[in-house]
Amino acid sequence: MNRTELCPRFEQAVSLLSRRWNALIIYSLLDGPSRFCEVTETIGISNRLLSERLKELETDGIVSRTVSGDSPVRIQYSLTEKGMALLPVLQELESWATKWVDPAPEPAE
Amino acid sequence: MNRTELCPRFEQAVSLLSRRWNALIIYSLLDGPSRFCEVTETIGISNRLLSERLKELETDGIVSRTVSGDSPVRIQYSLTEKGMALLPVLQELESWATKWVDPAPEPAE
DNA sequence: ATTTAATAGTTACGTTTAGTAACCACTTTA
DNA sequence: TAAAGTGGTTACTAAACGTAACTATTAAAT
Numbered sequence: 001m002n003r004t005e006l007c008p009r010f011e012q013a014v015s016l017l018s019r020r021w022n023a024l025i026i027y028s029l030l031d032g033p034s035r036f037c038e039v040t041e042t043i044g045i046s047n048r049l050l051s052e053r054l055k056e057l058e059t060d061g062i063v064s065r066t067v068s069g070d071s072p073v074r075i076q077y078s079l080t081e082k083g084m085a086l087l088p089v090l091q092e093l094e095s096w097a098t099k100w101v102d103p104a105p106e107p108a109e
Numbered sequence: 110m111n112r113t114e115l116c117p118r119f120e121q122a123v124s125l126l127s128r129r130w131n132a133l134i135i136y137s138l139l140d141g142p143s144r145f146c147e148v149t150e151t152i153g154i155s156n157r158l159l160s161e162r163l164k165e166l167e168t169d170g171i172v173s174r175t176v177s178g179d180s181p182v183r184i185q186y187s188l189t190e191k192g193m194a195l196l197p198v199l200q201e202l203e204s205w206a207t208k209w210v211d212p213a214p215e216p217a218e
Numbered sequence: 219a220t221t222t223a224a225t226a227g228t229t230a231c232g233t234t235t236a237g238t239a240a241c242c243a244c245t246t247t248a
Numbered sequence: 249t250a251a252a253g254t255g256g257t258t259a260c261t262a263a264a265c266g267t268a269a270c271t272a273t274t275a276a277a278t
Contacts, residue, residue: 005151006133013206014132020236023123024115036255042114046237051256072245075255082209089205092198097122100191129265145226155266160227181274184226 016060017089021045021053026083027090029063033078057083125169126198130154130162135171135192136199142175142187166192 017023024043028034034042040050054077057063062083068074079086126132133152137143143151149159163186166172171192177183188195 005137007203007206009206009210009212010136010203011133012210013202014136017202018127018129018132020127023127024120027119027123028114037253046239047256048238048258049236052236072254085205085209089198089201092201093122093126094116094119096194096198097116097118100194101118101121103118146224155268156227157229157267158265181225 016062017086019053019056021049022057023090023093025050025053025057026062026079026086029077029079029083030087030090033066033076036075036077039077062086125171126195128162128165130158131166132199132202134159134162134166135188135195138172138186138188138192139196139199142185144183144185148186171195 021043024045025039028039028042036047036050036054039045040047045053054063054065058065061080063077064080066076066078068076130152133154134148137148137151145156145159145163148154149156154162163172163174167174170189172186173189175185175187177185
């Protein structure tokens with residue numbers, strides 16, 4: 001009847017990566033800091049959701065937002081140490097994908 | 110304007126694990142085959158969603174459904190080789206969680 | 219013999235979340 | 249001065265999720 005198993009930390013980690021776009025956002029930031037529009041272009045997320053996700057990831061301590069330059073005001077998003085530490089997870093997922101996912105991109109209706 | 114980056118296989122893998130419950134379902138099946146109600150009890154998913162997810166995971170070739178026994182008809186869900194291969198991904202996530210997620214379970218309203 | 223419980227789901231419905239599109243303020247470039 | 253880029257927000261629609269109730273089958277309990 002009631003759930004007894006599962007580590008709550010693991011569950012939290014799963015819910016983080018299960019939130020749509022989070023894995024791709026983190027993945028794209030693993031290459032180094034990016035600007036808002038760079039992320040939208042590389043992963044294809046909308047402004048609305050990226051804005052939302054980045055705020056959430058900031059409060060989770062995974063992404064940090066920095067403002068640089070005075071006149072054109074450049075805003076950069078980068079991974080914290082905690083965020084960087086997700087690298088091996090995404091690397092394993094990447095190697096799983098190359099081994100097991102065939103590249104057929106939805107059979108074309 | 111248009112997206113040029115990102116491996117489509119990786120994107121598919123991400124969308125698989127980003128689908129809510131999928132990671133936990135796979136995680137619970139890594140311990141060995143389970144029955145329908147065992148999964149609902151260990152991870153806390155509803156019947157409706159588990160049924161839906163299991164069908165999807167079956168068509169993705171990650172889970173296999175087997176019927177055993179004649180009179181009480183036991184239905185078992187287990188991971189395929191492709192599903193098993195996700196073990197290192199979840200292991201890395203688990204070790205990330207133990208290192209970086211603090212066990213505060215939502216500050217209690 | 220009939221009720222109760224367990225298994226493996228399905229159906230209906232309401233709420234949340236995600237996606238699309240338009241817009242805004244500011245700055246720079248043409 | 250108009251157009252384009254950046255970093256978003258607002259409003260609206262569509263899809264996903266959660267809850268609860270229900271079904272069919274079998275088995276155990278009363």
